[in-house]
Amino acid sequence: MTVSPFSVVLDEAAEAIEGAAASLGYKTGSVRGAMGASKGFGDISCSAAFRISKSAGERPADIAAKIASRIGKCSLIEEAAAEGGYINMSVKRADFASLVLRSISEAAYGTGLSGIGNGKKVIIEYPSANPMHPIHVGHLRNLLLGDAVSNLHRLCGYDVEVEDYIDDLGLQMVIAVWGYMRHKEKPEGKFDHWLGMVYADANRMAPGEGFRDELSALAKRIENNGTEESRLARSIAERCVRAQYETAANYGSYHDVLIWESDILGGKLLGRAMDMLLERGVARRETEGKYNGCTIIDFNSIKDLPSEFGGLKESVKVLVRNDGTPTYVAKDIAFHMWKFGMLDDPFRYSKFIERQGNGKPLYSTSASGERMGFGNVYEAINIIDVKQSYPQSLLRLVFRQLGRGDIGNGIRHLAYGRVELEEGSLAARKGISEENTADGLLEEARERAYGLIGERLKLGEEEKGRVSEAVALSAIKFAFLKMSPEKWITFSWKWALSFEGDSGPYCQYMYARATRLLEDAPMPPKQDKVCKVYSDGEFGLVKEIAGIWEAVEKSCSELRPSVMAEYAGRLAYAFSSFYESTPILKDTSDDERNCRLALVGGFARAMKMALESLGIEALERM
RNA sequence: GGGCAUGUGGCGUAACUUGGAUAGCGCAUCGGGCUUCGGACCCGAUGGUUGCGGGUUCAAAUCCCGUCAUGCCCGCCA
Numbered sequence: 001m002t003v004s005p006f007s008v009v010l011d012e013a014a015e016a017i018e019g020a021a022a023s024l025g026y027k028t029g030s031v032r033g034a035m036g037a038s039k040g041f042g043d044i045s046c047s048a049a050f051r052i053s054k055s056a057g058e059r060p061a062d063i064a065a066k067i068a069s070r071i072g073k074c075s076l077i078e079e080a081a082a083e084g085g086y087i088n089m090s091v092k093r094a095d096f097a098s099l100v101l102r103s104i105s106e107a108a109y110g111t112g113l114s115g116i117g118n119g120k121k122v123i124i125e126y127p128s129a130n131p132m133h134p135i136h137v138g139h140l141r142n143l144l145l146g147d148a149v150s151n152l153h154r155l156c157g158y159d160v161e162v163e164d165y166i167d168d169l170g171l172q173m174v175i176a177v178w179g180y181m182r183h184k185e186k187p188e189g190k191f192d193h194w195l196g197m198v199y200a201d202a203n204r205m206a207p208g209e210g211f212r213d214e215l216s217a218l219a220k221r222i223e224n225n226g227t228e229e230s231r232l233a234r235s236i237a238e239r240c241v242r243a244q245y246e247t248a249a250n251y252g253s254y255h256d257v258l259i260w261e262s263d264i265l266g267g268k269l270l271g272r273a274m275d276m277l278l279e280r281g282v283a284r285r286e287t288e289g290k291y292n293g294c295t296i297i298d299f300n301s302i303k304d305l306p307s308e309f310g311g312l313k314e315s316v317k318v319l320v321r322n323d324g325t326p327t328y329v330a331k332d333i334a335f336h337m338w339k340f341g342m343l344d345d346p347f348r349y350s351k352f353i354e355r356q357g358n359g360k361p362l363y364s365t366s367a368s369g370e371r372m373g374f375g376n377v378y379e380a381i382n383i384i385d386v387k388q389s390y391p392q393s394l395l396r397l398v399f400r401q402l403g404r405g406d407i408g409n410g411i412r413h414l415a416y417g418r419v420e421l422e423e424g425s426l427a428a429r430k431g432i433s434e435e436n437t438a439d440g441l442l443e444e445a446r447e448r449a450y451g452l453i454g455e456r457l458k459l460g461e462e463e464k465g466r467v468s469e470a471v472a473l474s475a476i477k478f479a480f481l482k483m484s485p486e487k488w489i490t491f492s493w494k495w496a497l498s499f500e501g502d503s504g505p506y507c508q509y510m511y512a513r514a515t516r517l518l519e520d521a522p523m524p525p526k527q528d529k530v531c532k533v534y535s536d537g538e539f540g541l542v543k544e545i546a547g548i549w550e551a552v553e554k555s556c557s558e559l560r561p562s563v564m565a566e567y568a569g570r571l572a573y574a575f576s577s578f579y580e581s582t583p584i585l586k587d588t589s590d591d592e593r594n595c596r597l598a599l600v601g602g603f604a605r606a607m608k609m610a611l612e613s614l615g616i617e618a619l620e621r622m
Numbered sequence: 623g624g625g626c627a628u629g630u631g632g633c634g635u636a637a638c639u640u641g642g643a644u645a646g647c648g649c650a651u652c653g654g655g656c657u658u659c660g661g662a663c664c665c666g667a668u669g670g671u672u673g674c675g676g677g678u679u680c681a682a683a684u685c686c687c688g689u690c691a692u693g694c695c696c697g698c699c700a
Contacts (some may be wrong), residue, residue: 033640040644047642051682061679084643085680130700170700188668212634294698302690311624312696321698328700389626390695417627418694471662483635486627488693494649499662501648502635511661558639564638565654569647576663584660622662 001115001158003551004106005099009076010035013044013089016077018072026052026063042081042088043543045427045621047452050087060085093534093542100546101530101602109609110154114553117158123339124150124373126163126383131237133196135247135438137491138419143438145416146383147253147615148561155613162255163372165335168237169261174219175199175206177233192243195236201601203491223325225266234262238352245353245362247438251473252615254358257349257374264331267346273334274320276342282401283319293322295330303403308393317394327390333398340407347373373444379410382561386415386486414559416485422492436491445472445497452499457621467622474498474504474616481614482565502569507611508619510572510579514604515620517584521597531595537581541599544574545606552613561614568610575603 014032016529021028033046049064053602056063064082071080073090076099078090090529107113129139153160167173179202187194207213219228238517241258242315248254265269277283299315319330326334338341349368353362358617363372392413399408421436450468450477453459459467479496483489499505534542555562578592584596608618615616 034642036642038643039646045643047681050642053680075658086643155677167700172700291698296698308625313623314697318698323698325698327698331700385694386627387694388700391700392627415627456660456662487635488628490634498648501662503648503662505662506648509660513663514662520659562636566647573647577665579659580664583659585659621660 001112002549004114004344004553005096005103006543006546006550008099009091009096010044012074012076013046015070015324016074017048017067017078018086019072020067021048021052024066025071026056026067026276028052028213038086038088039088039118041083042090044089044091046087046089047085049082053085056273074076074351080431082298087537091282093539094530094532096546097534097542099601100542101598104545104548104605105607107605109612110151111157112155112551113164113609114556116553116557117153117156119157119159120378121159121161121376122379122381123161123163123377124153124383125165128167128384129244130172131166131168131244132172132199133240134190134192135244137436137438137441137496138150139224139253140438140441140476141416141419141480142252142383142385143248143251144413144477144615145485145561147251148564148613149381149383149414149556149559151613152556152561152564153617154551155536155552155609161257161377163374163443164255164258165261166237166241166258166422169223169265171219172199173237174215174222175202177222177229177236178206178211178215178218179204180232181235188350190243190246190439192240193439195240217489220406223265225262228261234260242353244360246526249357250423250442251355251438251477252617254356254360255362256360257372258352258362258364259335259347260365261331263347263367264335265326266367269338269343269346270326270331270334272346273337274326274330275318276337277333277398279400280563282398282416291318291322294318295320297398300350302397306397307389309397311505315544327503332395336395336399336407336411339375340378340379340404340410342407342548343406345371345375347372347374364398379412380504381412381414383414386417387414389415412559414485419489419491422490425437441476441496442469442472444493445476448472448497449475449505451501453622459621467619470617470619471499471505471508471622474508474611475499476504477614477616478565478568481561482569484562485560504611504614504616505622507568507572507607508616509605510622511607511611511618512576512620512622513579514600514607515576518597518604519601520585521593522585523594527595530596531599532591535582537578538596538599540594541574541578541603544571547571551610555613562591564610564613568607568614571607571610572604575607 013391014035018028028048031046034048035046049060053060061084064085064087067083068080068087074096076092077238078092080087080089108259124146127139127142129135137602150162176199179198185199185471214587218229222233224230283295286296288292288293296319297317299309318327320326348369349367349372350366351361352364356362396408396411446468449471453468455462475497479498547567551564555563583595584600585593592611611618
């Protein structure tokens with residue numbers, strides 16, 4: 001774990017300004033909030049003089065000038081100057097560079113950049129794709145966001161558990177099983193793709209009047225534990241999930257545990273959760289009227305009802321229907337009680353995949369198996385489509401009513417916008433779930449990346465394939481992740497497969513250039529070798545490297561991987577400018593070469609961390 | 623009816639939570655740069671009343687009020 005060098009400087013600068021202001025008789029309070037990186041006026045800047053001007057009755061420019069002239073000796077601040085009411089400061093370049101390069105070389109890949117997580121356990125749920133079709137580009141956004149959020153939490157020192165909720169019950173599953181049973185031919189090809197077609201066909205037929213009774217009879221048998229149909233449904237779903245996880249593995253995405261909805265229903269979890277709600281008066285059992293026989297939450301009985309529940313069509317939410325079956329929200333409440341350890345763990349777990357690409361097994365809830373230590377977390381992050389915002393706030397409301405506002409606040413929803421298809425495009429005609437699959441996208445991207453490598457590198461076929469896959473993944477992942485999560489995406493090939501400019505491959509390319517320089521260096525560079533003088537180009541790169549702490553912490557705490565993608569792009573750009581303008585190996589003295597190589601080394605470490613937090617591989621050759 | 627999200631040059635977007643100096647970037651367009659450490663590159667130019675109208679402030683893309691447009695959600699579906 002390391003500390004942001006930039007915040008060290010800002011702390012020092014704020015203290016110096018507060019001290020100088022106090023010695024002049026100004027009342028400032030904390031000035032830290034008025035500090036920031038400066039754009040073009042020195043390195044850091046402070047706007048406190050504007051605020052002081054109110055109480056002091058002097059012009060901001062005069063105050064700033066007086067304060068700037070009073071700034072004492074600082075370890076990292078070179079000098080201060082006033083300009084237009086701002087106090088601008090320049091940093092001691094060599095000392096700051098030394099601090100930055102030392103910090104980045106001490107930060108551990110994957111887990112040890114920031115300490116804000118402090119070992120707290122967090123469970124992250126995604127992508128929860130229905131187990132009856134392949135992962136398409138909409139789910140892919142979810143998957144990539146979830147991976148990035150997980151990586152960022154690890155990088156901030158959280159204890160991360162990655163979980164996937166499999167909805168193997170409900171109408172879609174019934175239709176899929178119905179289609180499967182009617183289908184005469186054997187499955188062929190990748191199972192999720194095959195089942196997706198069968199499901200789509202069935203879905204077109206199922207609404208027909210003639211099948212209603214048949215479907216509802218099938219639904220009963222599927223939900224009834226122990227029937228042949230329930231076993232068939234589970235085995236179809238499991239086969240589909242395995243195929244989806246092949247896709248996920250190709251995208252470098254791995255989970256810790258699968259939770260099956262049928263296991264939530266099959267165990268005692270749900271009953272105990274409902275009992276707790278009834279005992280504490282959060283829910284009640286209706287014995288008359290419209291909701292006779294149901295367990296409900298009555299919004300009219302809740303004080304200080306949040307605004308989103310104000311003008312509801314119905315002021316009642318049903319948790320358990322009069323036939324005894326629970327609604328989705330009831331299951332989710334029970335499940336979140338499990339996540340936070342409010343109820344004993346009723347699940348048994350077995351290995352679903354013995355060993356994933358990350359070396360760890362994937363566990364799954366199952367009828368038989370072992371007890372494990374999943375859940376019991378401090379925070380639960382749910383990566384779900386913005387459409388589910390209402391049930392998610394309902395969830396938080398229920399925990400507040402239970403007197404567990406801490407859990408309510410600990411449930412965090414990353415509500416990302418939908419992925420649409422370009423109107424009139426080939427993609428749109430084929431339909432989002434049938435043809436625009438994550439598998440197809442990767443295949444297309446791989447071919448394009450392969451073509452781009454061409455004669456550029458003398459690599460063996462196998463190596464060329466590996467590199468083109470990594471480049472393809474980086475193009476796709478960067479495109480999805482650089483977008484603010486709440487924005488809608490209109491998917492197109494052009495959009496998803498950018499290899500130039502502000503893109504994943506551009507970042508990878510800069511990393512590859514940097515590692516080549518380090519390889520070609522006559523002597524291994526010393527990590528913290530510092531230049532005597534830093535040019536603007538060199539120091540610009542130092543400052544961008546220093547920005548990784550703020551980027552990671554912000555990206556993590558706000559659940560916005562886009563912050564990190566933007567940072568990676570900026571960092572790559574800073575390196576590129578530096579690289580174009582500054583000789584490193586050629587035409588340099590030993591001192592210049594060594595200190596510039598140290599800078600290149602620092603860049604490479606920061607770039608690799610940034611890319612890996614986005615799930616992108618840092619390539620040494622491409 | 624209520625709630626949420628989005629609206630920034632031709633297109634795609636960043637900055638909005640925490641107000642701060644010249645609204646940053648990519649694509650496209652135009653003009654430059656390879657006998658030079660990897661051209662998936664760099665430098666420059668063109669292009670903006672930040673949907674609209676008010677308000678607060680020394681200062682508003684950012685905060686507040688109103689308004690328009692688009693999309694989503696408010697079920698004994700999940």
